[in-house]
Amino acid sequence: MIKEKKTILISCDSPRSLLDFRGKLIESLIVKHEVIIFTPKIEQDWIKKRLTELSIKIYENELNPSNVSVLSDLKYLFELSRVIRAIKPDVFFPYTFKPVIYGVMVARICKVSHITPMLTGLGYNFLDVGSGKSFVQKITRILLKISLGASKRLHIIFQNEDDYYTLIRSNIISKRNITHVVNGSGVDLSYYQYTLPDSLNISFLMISRLINAKGIKEYYYAAKQIKKKYPEVVFKLIGAYDDNIDAISSELYSKIKTDGTIQYFGLVDDVRPYINQCSVVVLPSFYGEGVPRCLLEGMAIGRAIITCNSVGCRETINPNLPQTNGFLIPIKDVKQLACKMEYYISHTEDIIRFGENGRKYATEKFDVKKVNQAMVNILENTGI
Known part of the structure; x- marks a missing residue:
């Protein structure tokens, strides 16, 4: 039986993305569901103010998305585990690499019923960028394979088909995984309205x-x-x-x-x-x-x-x-x-x-x- 109202926990690596990329999605979700955010510290008052206006509960962390920091990453794992055990979400929705890799691992351990990670691109991890980053790439791929192992609880969301086939070829996921492809994050056509470009002053x-x-x-x-x-x-x-x-x-x-x-x-x-x-x-x-x-x-x-x-x-x-x-x-x-x-x-x-x-x-x-x-x-x- 499908539960009508769900508690959905969203985990990201940048608070700006919550409104820039996911704002309209969050507005759609709160119509029927309770939405809770797990995010790095919000420095911008306007972001916190808007999320508060939407009656969204916020848990902050100290995740550094751009660099490897063992202490920061371990602290993220511990804090996310504590949040999940406290709120017992029905759905865990992480996006971007660190929240997906670490978040899915924690959600599995905490036995979250449904886990829906979204990969918003594969970044450097599948590029030929030289030996300087190869160790980080190898570790990331290993962790990603562990995190995304096929399960009925796990639905992986991609923003393009190339990423899906890249992970298949790399043996990180298999055809047993439940996957979906959406057209990026979308764009708000009423907010970004058409204007005539200046073709004289290029x-x-x-x-x-x-x-x-x-x-x-x-x-x-x-x-x-x-x-x-x-x-x-x-x-x-x-x-x-x-x-x-x-x-x-x-x-x-x-x-x-x-x-x-x-x-x-x-x-x-x-x-x-x-x-x-x-x-x-x-x-x-x-x-x-x-x-x-x-x-x-x-x-x-x-x-x-x-x-x-x-x-x-x-x-x-x-x-x-x-x-x-x-x-x-x-x-x-x-x-x-x-x-x-x-x-x-x-x-x-x-x-x-x-x-x-x-x-x-x-x-x-x-x-x-x-x-x-x-x-x-x-x-x-x-x-x-």
Whole structure:
């Protein structure tokens, strides 16, 4: 018999993601269920205020998502175990790597009835990034295999099919696992409303953390190439430069801030004004994305895009050529990135046409209402 009202425990590695990526999902869940959050410490008052307004109980922890810290990770395991035993959730919904790996292990031990981890991309763990990270990769893969062992209690949620097949090929999961694929985190089409792009004063915008695998270096050097031929073209960058194992070098960061090639804005609370003011959204990422949120936001607002033919990113380009909304380029290819930028500069009509196609594609495939309904169905229909 399925229990109507459930206690759903959500575990994440970043409090910003609770409203940025999961806000609408949480709003959908609280209509029928009790939602409880287990999150790293919330520094932003507006996030805590909004969650409180939604009558959501919050448990905070000291998890460091970006770096390996044995003490921090062990403390996370202990604190999550204590929370699960106290609230006895019907459904445990962790997303991103550490909450998935550690959280599923704890939830299994605590005998949570239904565990629904979501992998929002595989990150570095299945990339060929050299021996420097190989030990961490090996440990992560071992822990992931242990965590995701097939069970009737476990329903794994992917944001693209590539990640599912990667884990199958790597023998981390098997076809006995119960799995679901949803179209990323979705995008709120009423919040990210269409605006006409400026096709006269061309500007490119990249929204990303300042890490190597997101393609920051490629964006910078492509911008330098274009600026030599088209000095009037503007390049903008939004995103945090923080403590991360793959953070760009201090030398590149200094150039970005000071040499005038790129206008750097750091981390912003609302990306909409910046997308509204740009002509094209760029993300040359080879990170191992789920489906990049910044591209969905750009598409919803009606911006043509350039991204890599890499996991997650390729999902955002409509494969039907008459309805194409942008370009896929090879990873780490500065020349091709600059070439596609120059295409838009020379074919300004396609800035508008591709942008309109992008809005249509976002509406058809990535509408947050459709994605969240699929998510709610997975979380609710667990046979409790």
